[in-house]
Amino acid sequence: MHSDFKSISQPFANSIKVDGVDYLYFGGTAYLGIPQNEEFIKLYIEGIKLFGLNNGTSRTNNIQLGIYDEAENVAAHRFGSENALITSSGYLAAQLTVKALSGTGQVIYAPATHPALWLENQPLQLKAFSDWKIETTELINNSMEQNWVIISNSMNNLFPELYDFGFLEKINADKKITLIVDDSHGIGINNNGLSAYSSLPIKSNIETIVVASMAKALGVDAGLVLGSEDTIEKLKNTNTFVGASPPPAAALYAFINGNEIYKSAWIRLQSNIALLESKIKISGKFEAGFPVFHFEDSNLAERLLFYQILISSFPYPNANDAPINRIVLSSWHSEADILKIASLL
Known part of the structure; x- marks a missing residue:
């Protein structure tokens, strides 16, 4: 039986814990990792102190x-x-x-x-x-x-x-x-x-x-x-x-x-994209410099789940259709994260 991945009670990051198990997370839209960027969070807190909630x-x-x-x-x-x-x-x-x-x-x-x-x-x-x-x-x-x-x-x-x-x-x-x-x-x-x-x-x-x-x-x-x-x-x-x-x-x-934070995160993201591209042969669609990789294998998400890796996977265009599976990179991913998923791919 799979864990409940629709009632997560922690911030999304490169790794999330569900039912006591740590999963690498390659989904979502936080491409620059801003929700977990400590410097950006400091700016946000400064803003709260200046302007309120x-x-x-x-x-x-x-x-x-x-x-x-x-x-x-x-x-x-x-x-x-x-x-x-x-x-x-x-x-x-x-x-x-x-x-x-x-x-x-x-x-x-x-x-x-x-x-x-x-x-x-x-x-x-x-x-x-x-x-x-x-x-x-x-x-x-x-x-x-x-x-x-x-x-x-x-x-x-x-x-x-x-x-x-x-x-x-x-x-x-x-x-x-x-x-x-x-x-x-x-x-x-x-x-x-x-x-x-x-x-x-x-x-x-x-x-x-x-x-x-x-x-x-x-x-x-x-x-x-x-x-x-x-x-x-x-x-x-x-x-x-x-x-x-x-x-x-x-x-x-x-x-x-936060403009310098955005710039640094973008550079980190491009490095992560280049690393994954250098390690795997992509069978689906991707655009140079964009951190989303589509894979034609409809069973990919299930197989990666066995290794505690979560990717973006949902049926499309209709609820009963086969899922589309995408790996989404972010600036919050480490080199070790990317090398692990690359080795499995």
Whole structure:
């Protein structure tokens, strides 16, 4: 009988104890190991001492903490946009953006777009992104409709694939495109630890917006929107933004002051990725520099469990389908951790 892995009562780390047994853990989304980074935790505690545990007032209150504007300025500068908006969650950032901008044109969803970006339930679309972008280009160029809203993830993190939006360069210049990209799994990791924003097409007829959860690689329970000055100001005037409480100021204090921690963790992560790649032959999908490795062997999780190793494993796309098995590396993994799983693989 397997242990209960759905009632864990300790922080996730490279190793977790369940029913008295220590397991190496290769799952989750804490790619930079921030939840267990002692220096980052110190910054967070400093932030709590400075600003308290939370702030339950909206961003339009007549008395404000200045750190929210500061964090948005830092995020815009760090990730390469004109302006930024920060909310209490990635889901809220995505919904706020999609609801505010979807009325500007005909909406098209890319395959596997995260549900946080849905206006309503979307049918499951398993089409390859490479096929979808060709069809989308033809659809827009051959349509009488002038205004379009394209909504997509920046990547597929389940079967790792970075999406190239260069196809938008082939869309007729008289078409107005609003591109909304969810970079929740890429921000802080891809593009040398930056965001997808700087890699998106720059054309006068294309307005680019990036939304992201900051709770994954960045280790902060907050949501982020990157965009132009005009777009961010428009979003800040929505009822959703006006009515929502912000994230804890302490978290943003750590984000602002933790940039060198992020950089060091990114370097460590890239070293871990390179080590695993050098030790094994990968039979599934992976993207260079991204710490998730998909394996086609549907029984891999069961076999590794015998050796007290937990990996990400769940049925997909339907509950009765075979599981997809992925090994997720983090900056919190040691060389010994990686050599152990490599030897078993």
